[in-house]
Amino acid sequence: MTRYFDEELLELNKKLLEMSGEVESLIGLSIRALRELSRKMADSIIKDDDRIDAMELEIEEKCLNLIALYQPAAADLRFVIMSMKITTDLERIADLAVDIAERVKELADQPLLKPLIDIPKLASLAQGMVKDVINSFVNKNTELARSVILRDNEADELRNLVQSELINDYMKKDATTVPRAIPLLLVARHLERICDHATNIAEDVIYLVKAEVVKHRPGALK
Amino acid sequence: MAEMTQRENIIEVKFLSVFYGQFQALKNVNINVQARKITALIGPSGCGKSTFLRALNRMNDLIEGARTEGQVVFDGKDIFEPDTDLLELRRKVGMVFQRPNPFPLSIFDNVTYGLRVHGQTARGFMEERLFRSLQAVNLWDELQDKLQANALSLTGEQQQRLCLARVLAVEPDVVLMDEPCSALDPTATARIEDLMYQLKEKYTIIIVTHNMQQAARVSDYTGYFLLGELVEFGETDQIFTSPRDRRTEDYVTGRFG
Numbered sequence: 001m002t003r004y005f006d007e008e009l010l011e012l013n014k015k016l017l018e019m020s021g022e023v024e025s026l027i028g029l030s031i032r033a034l035r036e037l038s039r040k041m042a043d044s045i046i047k048d049d050d051r052i053d054a055m056e057l058e059i060e061e062k063c064l065n066l067i068a069l070y071q072p073a074a075a076d077l078r079f080v081i082m083s084m085k086i087t088t089d090l091e092r093i094a095d096l097a098v099d100i101a102e103r104v105k106e107l108a109d110q111p112l113l114k115p116l117i118d119i120p121k122l123a124s125l126a127q128g129m130v131k132d133v134i135n136s137f138v139n140k141n142t143e144l145a146r147s148v149i150l151r152d153n154e155a156d157e158l159r160n161l162v163q164s165e166l167i168n169d170y171m172k173k174d175a176t177t178v179p180r181a182i183p184l185l186l187v188a189r190h191l192e193r194i195c196d197h198a199t200n201i202a203e204d205v206i207y208l209v210k211a212e213v214v215k216h217r218p219g220a221l222k
Numbered sequence: 223m224a225e226m227t228q229r230e231n232i233i234e235v236k237f238l239s240v241f242y243g244q245f246q247a248l249k250n251v252n253i254n255v256q257a258r259k260i261t262a263l264i265g266p267s268g269c270g271k272s273t274f275l276r277a278l279n280r281m282n283d284l285i286e287g288a289r290t291e292g293q294v295v296f297d298g299k300d301i302f303e304p305d306t307d308l309l310e311l312r313r314k315v316g317m318v319f320q321r322p323n324p325f326p327l328s329i330f331d332n333v334t335y336g337l338r339v340h341g342q343t344a345r346g347f348m349e350e351r352l353f354r355s356l357q358a359v360n361l362w363d364e365l366q367d368k369l370q371a372n373a374l375s376l377t378g379e380q381q382q383r384l385c386l387a388r389v390l391a392v393e394p395d396v397v398l399m400d401e402p403c404s405a406l407d408p409t410a411t412a413r414i415e416d417l418m419y420q421l422k423e424k425y426t427i428i429i430v431t432h433n434m435q436q437a438a439r440v441s442d443y444t445g446y447f448l449l450g451e452l453v454e455f456g457e458t459d460q461i462f463t464s465p466r467d468r469r470t471e472d473y474v475t476g477r478f479g
Contacts, residue, residue: 071435073462073474211464
């Protein structure tokens with residue numbers, strides 16, 4: 001039996017893919033802006049965010065309508081509910097890209113405190129996690145989603161490394177470095193938060209596909 | 223939501239098969255029905271869910287050519303044993319049907335009909351049961367002043383409540399409901415569902431319904447039947463969020479049936 005509802009679900013899927021694509025390229029751009037300390041790129045990121053906010057609202061409304069009008073069940077229900085959750089995480093990721101862009105503008109104002117080593121590593125990790133989690137959603141690939149979740153610890157470690165280096169080697173030793181250290185500290189934090197949202201999405205993808213709850217259950221992934 | 227901790231099987235169905243002549247309407251069904259819970263049976267027309275329901279108080283005996291294999295253990299005893307007291311079985315396992323079927327008698331006589339069948343005709347006793355049964359189905363306030371009116375003068379919803387009161391008057395343990403709301407409008411349906419919620423404190427309810435949302439709303443456990451087979455049985459929230467069988471998935475999402 002074919003259902004008109006399937007067309008609605010396809011449309012929702014399409015909207016979500018569009019938004020994913022936008023968010024992925026926004027993250028890519030913010031990381032490039034960070035590497036090049038480009039004010040111009042930073043400004044264009046801040047502008048792009050409005051479009052992503054609008055997409056989030058549109059997807060949320062679509063999900064609400066589908067629930068109200070079709071009372072979906074089982075896999076359909078999981079898809080609609082998880083779409084709603086995924087769209088929230090995507091929007092937060094875009095917000096963090098904007099936060100990074102703001103930091104880029106602050107950093108571009110003054111000489112760099114130190115050559116960046118771990119932050120680019122963390123940035124590559126975050127970008128890879130976002131890219132993979134979007135792929136895992138598109139292809140319903142729970143193995144890939146699982147690999148994203150497993151990378152989250154690495155992100156936490158890199159963030160801690162950046163943090164302790166900046167605090168112990170610079171801020172504590174010489175208070176005049178603080179204004180230049182803080183944007184870097186924040187960038188590490190923004191990047192680590194991006195990884196957290198990618199992880200949330202990965203958990204939602206696993207629930208969506210397999211109806212298995214892995215969230216808050218460290219043992220469930222093994 | 224089903225409380226996993228206090229499970230108590232009131233009915234254990236073991237390898238139940240029902241045949242109508244050559245046709246096998248039920249195939250090796252196994253279910254444990256939990257006491258004081260609502261169990262919903264869903265599935266497309268002809269899937270065997272009503273046959274299953276009727277097997278539980280041996281209503282299929284009334285159908286010519288019907289034959290049963292397997293066991294239905296109720297009260298520690300297989301109801302298909304030859305010495306089963308059918309009158310007593312149907313008192314303990316009562317039934318409400320799709321269309322309200324009050325007798326063309328007064329409200330009083332309808333509700334107390336079962337008591338008379340069971341020889342319990344003392345006036346005070348009958349009045350007390352009448353009061354309690356009509357209270358239980360939330361009809362007492364509406365009808366207490368017209369107990370002698372003909373039951374057929376009531377609305378469809380009142381008639382269905384009255385039929386339920388007639389079942390409750392003989393103090394059953396289990397109430398079987400075969401599509402009890404399909405002849406009612408949505409608000410009347412909502413009120414009957416509400417009533418089911420109240421009743422499950424004392425009674426075990428098994429309901430056959432075509433309305434999947436109704437099954438999802440009212441029941442603790444759901445069984446999905448297809449072509450005489452029990453495809454899946456589980457807690458209702460599991461059946462409607464993450465069914466294990468592809469066929470259940472297709473049915474609850476409306477892809478099939």
